[in-house]
Amino acid sequence: MKQCRNNAGFTLMEVIGVLVIIGFLAVIAIPGRSSTSLFGLSSNADVIRNHLFYAQSLAMKQGSVGGIKCDGMQYWLFKANAPDDAANQLPLPGEDAVKISLSNKKITLTAFTLFFDFAGRPYTAYADSIVNAPVDAGNQLVITVGVPSDPATKTITITPETGFIQ
Numbered sequence: 814m815k816q817c818r819n820n821a822g823f824t825l826m827e828v829i830g831v832l833v834i835i836g837f838l839a840v841i842a843i844p845g846r847s848s849t850s851l852f853g854l855s856s857n858a859d860v861i862r863n864h865l866f867y868a869q870s871l872a873m874k875q876g877s878v879g880g881i882k883c884d885g886m887q888y889w890l891f892k893a894n895a896p897d898d899a900a901n902q903l904p905l906p907g908e909d910a911v912k913i914s915l916s917n918k919k920i921t922l923t924a925f926t927l928f929f930d931f932a933g934r935p936y937t938a939y940a941d942s943i944v945n946a947p948v949d950a951g952n953q954l955v956i957t958v959g960v961p962s963d964p965a966t967k968t969i970t971i972t973p974e975t976g977f978i979q
Contacts, residue, residue: 857920858958858967865978872929880928887912894939921959935976949973
């Protein structure tokens with residue numbers, strides 16, 4: 814008597830072949846669906862954050878006041894308490910110009926002025942050691958970094974008193 818074989822089902826090779834094809838399609842399709850601007854956004858937010866760290870460390874190293882100002886179209890590093898005075902503006906590391914154009918970087922930033930004193934404490938205004946506006950619970954500073962064609966944003970928060978940048 815002859816036994817019947819049940820040939821219903823897939824072989825192991827067929828299953829592996831289908832999984833390889835699905836994996837290949839996923840590798841191609843998923844990155845195409847996620848926005849590449851998000852990667853640029855994170856990268857640019859990190860650059861801004863590092864520039865803020867640099868401004869803080871420079872003020873502490875020089876034992877004086879300095880910071881970064883953004884007018885919504887460009888931003889720059891400054892020393893002393895007069896950020897708009899061209900004599901006080903300094904180049905940031907890795908940048909070609911003293912004032913960095915936001916449109917050239919393809920990012921948007923909220924306008925802000927951030928001062929750091931000799932101890933690295935943050936201020937939103939600083940005339941002298943007595944007349945100033947320290948970053949505190951009532952005067953917080955949150956910087957929003959965005960991409961012009963994308964609603965996604967990243968925020969950079971300046972912690973009161975310590976000046977920790979996160």
